[in-house]
Amino acid sequence: MSKINGPLQFVRPLHTNDWFKQLQTTFKLAHKHLISDNKEIINILGIKFDDEDRSGKSAEMAHILQGYERLVLDVIIKHSNREDIALLVHDCVVFYNKQSTDRLSQIVEQETGLRLAFSEEEY
Secondary structure (H helix, E strand, O other): OOOOOOOHHHHHHHHHOHHHHHHHHHHHHHHHHHOOOOOOOEOOOOOEOOHHHOOOHHHHHHHHHHHHHHHHHHHHHHOOOHHHEEEEEOOEEEEOOOOOHHHHHHHHHHHHOOOOOOOOOOO
């Protein structure tokens, strides 16, 4: 099991939590499938992972996942009215007006093949 640092009262329950254990297993399998022993790691956008930045499997997976996040954001921006976009935050788009989450899901799947469900929260 991976080492987890932090205050013991918060960290200790993670070591025995079944959901967390399954999440760890999922990420280990994803790393093995997506990266394995590759010496050169390139995300979906063609951005190479800098060897000097290697700080373990989590950094490698973050590079891969951030590429997909950016790809999805690019598709949403491409198919949206730019004047309706209020803010881009990490893996989130804030719109001035209500958007159809189903439409966003369809657009992303058509353009990328990724089947995602979007959520909506009012700010």
